[in-house]
Amino acid sequence: MNQIDYTTTSPRFSVTNNKELDEGLAYLNEHGYVVISDVMSQDKVNMNKELLWKFIENVSNGTIKRDDPETWSNQWPSFSSHGVISGFGIGQSEFLWSVRSNRQVKNIFARLWNTRQLLVSFDGCGVFRDWRYNSTWKTSGGWNHVDQNPKLKPDRCCVQGIVSLTDQNERIGGLIVYPRTHLRFTELCDVTKKSNDFVQVPSDHAIMDQGRTRGKLVHCRAGDLILWDSRLIHCNSPATAIEERRPDEHVDLLRIAVYVSMSPTTFVHDQTLDEFREKRKQMVENNYTLTHWSTELAVSRKVFFLMKHNLDIVFISNSFSWQEFREKRKQMVENNYTLTHWSTELAVSLGNHTDLPKLSLDTFGAYQKALIFGTNDENDE
Template structure:
């Protein structure tokens, strides 16, 4: 029996029409984009070679070991907050200027990654989010699991497609290895959902392109045939998903770490002059951005994160990458600083 959701009528959408809003309306491509339309996500096998992905995983672990906190990848007794840089959700890292570490930029400029986003948008003239990475270690005993945190990274006041997010997987990722949870089939019916309950603003923090769901709302999607899928993949596989798809992540329950990079690209022509100016500030000051590579750039000066083990600002979090990216022509174009 269907469970009714609480109707909350809010204001009608105020955002202007988006140029690409109808891009994923029909599954008529004859390739992996059809799964992106129907299911809300897809896995592109071998976007990066297995060897290159595993090498990047080694770089991520070396980055962790370079902190003078005593972390050792082969010593599970160091898999604790006191031996690790600040992180959230068991391993998502946002401080320390990590968005502009060379090893992360190397992954953003991989031809297979650029090719995938170019196929989605129909152009190779792309800009990339200054996003982060995650290293979720197994057998953590000092992380409190707060349960599901289902959300979409798109305002309910937007209509149609707005953003396609990505995760480049850097380790084998099976059912017990942590990773992305997607509510399969939720993206195509998200507007029907908001047409039913209304578009009242519920955010208490964060950028405008975010919406979290209550239990009764969650049930509405199950009543309409949606089901949760744990996305399993191999090193070098690229997961793409429509930001309208409900999703969250889970930590490893087995013996393997979950290591990945968050990468999102969109057409460079979507950048306004203000966007370009803000992205240059972010680039020069090693700041991160939201998943959306254009617009909604909520920049703020770097402040050291508060450590979970001491409750004090982390003196190691200077906001400056340990190995800052080299500003190549490709990097400058993907940053929105240089023109195509």
């Protein structure tokens, strides 16, 4: 079992100071992750929280009410095991586009990749509910993985990001990283299957050094941007230092993590850039949520499986004992989940994509279109 440091803070490097930002990107190269501060003001954080609640209430058709936590188990849109929201059109929502359009986010990725011709990811977000109010809301940790294929993509070709709308510490939970493991990335070739970019890392793998490879909870503040190399071993974790909730204490969302990644247009392969841009346009118009790979067109596979502690695909014969499966089914009923037609699996239904409205590029501003197509515009600084 690998040890995890939940309490030590990480250095934060301000985007408003060029010297600090360069030091932060050097830290990313060495450690595989970094925290960049001063990305989003508190006013913008609050505004984006409002947009998130607007999205959640709308997709539940009013069943979920932000001021009534008793309703937060009814049709809650995220996976209960890890908090990720990747369905219901989240990737093209007003909420996600508001966060992606923050100028400082692109400024940071532009400094990282040394270009402003960047494609933004159409990813979702992660939300933790305060499980002191309802213990079934507690997420799972320990599902260590990388998000890049070491056989097909051995070099750095993607840096993932989280714009955090909440503080992140041991009382809240959040991103767990294993610093410097990106430097040993090719050691994971032996557990890599086919062309998958998601690679689960067993706790007894040699890269974990028999438990001596130490994990770290990345502390940050609301409005910070966390970056990490896709070759870095990581997962997320629930809070570990929970204080008892007072009866009169306001129930709120513990963690809001908005996934944003940007990569250069030069990373697009196997088709012309014009062809790729046309397909990106179609993805936006058809309201698709994709992955962190902005230079690829992979629809989020989080829709198709339910994460457990070890992230097994949801076939019951491979994942759970019959007794465990019954208990999981019981929890699904208690939490009012809608599943798919597979009664022998625990595949959560994230809504029928054909029910989502079509979108028009006319509703996007010039800056947002530049992020969609990977072009510069007159507003680029």
